[in-house]
Amino acid sequence: MSTRIQVKKMYPQLVKLIGKRFLFRGKVWLIVEVLREEDALVIAPEQAAKNKRIQPDQFGHATRRCDACKTLALSNEQENGYSEDVMELLSGRIGD
Numbered sequence: 001m002s003t004r005i006q007v008k009k010m011y012p013q014l015v016k017l018i019g020k021r022f023l024f025r026g027k028v029w030l031i032v033e034v035l036r037e038e039d040a041l042v043i044a045p046e047q048a049a050k051n052k053r054i055q056p057d058q059f060g061h062a063t064r065r066c067d068a069c070k071t072l073a074l075s076n077e078q079e080n081g082y083s084e085d086v087m088e089l090l091s092g093r094i095g096d
Helices: 001-008 013-014 084-091
Strands: 021-024 027-035 040-045 069-075
Touching: 001 027, 013 040, 021 084, 069 084
Parallel strands: none
Antiparallel strands: 021 027, 027 040, 040 069
């Protein structure tokens, strides 16, 4: 079974994390969207997430006017699972 298919099976669980806070690379981030077709996770700094307006840039990546969002790849084809960035993000969950 391919990595992408395995990760896609986890989308319902990832969607439940939308709005949850995570400590990632020294900042508090919120998961704001799970992009199934792009196999990606969109996170925003906690302060920017309060704005609620997601705007795509010229390349179609999620951004905000007040602060930039990050789009993290979900799959890691070499290791047959989640990408290192997603694993780092999920390990830093804050609160409930």
